[in-house]
Amino acid sequence: MTPEQYCQNKAANSGSSFYYSFLFLPPEQRRAITAVYAFCREVDDVVDECRDAGMARIKLTWWREEIARVFAGEPQHPVGQALAPAVREFSLAQEYFQEIIDGMEMDLEPVRYASFKDLALYCYRVASVVGLLSAEIFGYQDRHTLKYAHDLGMAFQLTNILRDVGEDAQRGRVYLPEDEMAAHGVTAEDLHKGELTDALRALLALQARRARQYYEQAFAKLPERDRFAQRSGLIMAAVYMTLLDRIEGEGYPVLTRRVRLSPWRKLWIAWRTARREAVRHDRCV
Numbered sequence: 001m002t003p004e005q006y007c008q009n010k011a012a013n014s015g016s017s018f019y020y021s022f023l024f025l026p027p028e029q030r031r032a033i034t035a036v037y038a039f040c041r042e043v044d045d046v047v048d049e050c051r052d053a054g055m056a057r058i059k060l061t062w063w064r065e066e067i068a069r070v071f072a073g074e075p076q077h078p079v080g081q082a083l084a085p086a087v088r089e090f091s092l093a094q095e096y097f098q099e100i101i102d103g104m105e106m107d108l109e110p111v112r113y114a115s116f117k118d119l120a121l122y123c124y125r126v127a128s129v130v131g132l133l134s135a136e137i138f139g140y141q142d143r144h145t146l147k148y149a150h151d152l153g154m155a156f157q158l159t160n161i162l163r164d165v166g167e168d169a170q171r172g173r174v175y176l177p178e179d180e181m182a183a184h185g186v187t188a189e190d191l192h193k194g195e196l197t198d199a200l201r202a203l204l205a206l207q208a209r210r211a212r213q214y215y216e217q218a219f220a221k222l223p224e225r226d227r228f229a230q231r232s233g234l235i236m237a238a239v240y241m242t243l244l245d246r247i248e249g250e251g252y253p254v255l256t257r258r259v260r261l262s263p264w265r266k267l268w269i270a271w272r273t274a275r276r277e278a279v280r281h282d283r284c285v
Helices: 003-014 018-022 027-049 053-072 078-090 094-106 116-138 144-163 165-170 178-183 188-193 198-221 231-249 263-284
Strands: none
Touching (some): 018 263, 078 116, 116 144, 144 231, 231 263
């Protein structure tokens, strides 16, 4: 199995919404973004699957060293070997990969965030940085596109947090800001009970509104001349916003189950969005 095939399998087997947005990219961009995504999956799996925090830190340290080897031209892991040509071709910054590991490492501590300001650092590291790497791979002419990529990453992570409230609570992780929980009279124990009270529904609605605000900010910051190049991000956004619509439409059942979109629904949304952006682009040129 080649490094590229390893990354492709990692992306396809994850079932992530991101995979569907990669299908509409040129081969060289698709290989690069798939390698970046596979790296994110690898380091995320370390945190999720390793119950010993000490061992998880050792493994994350190994990945820090592997990233250094990637930039030195001496990668060992299949993902590192797939990343090496991507970082050269698209001039990807080494510190971005280290930031992602920093974010994953934050999950090894008791997960509590006093305010959204504190949570925002975590979201930046695990999601906005991925957005910035993606923007470099997709290409842009206007640097305002990086602000779009930052905010879109925030929106994706906030949607993930809302979707996974119940699962995360069972793992001892609470990503809802503590000051907002207190203002709504909601405790961490309430999240474990699985009972959707009016207070908890209002708290979850607040998180959904914040996610939507970041989507709107992101779209407002995307320059028209970079829109077609960044269409994969727009495909991801269409899928994620449909998921957010479903969570809201079903009344926030996130304490007891994960709200999902079927693979066919994701593929349809991806095709429809890609087609819409292509038509828009053709009209502008």
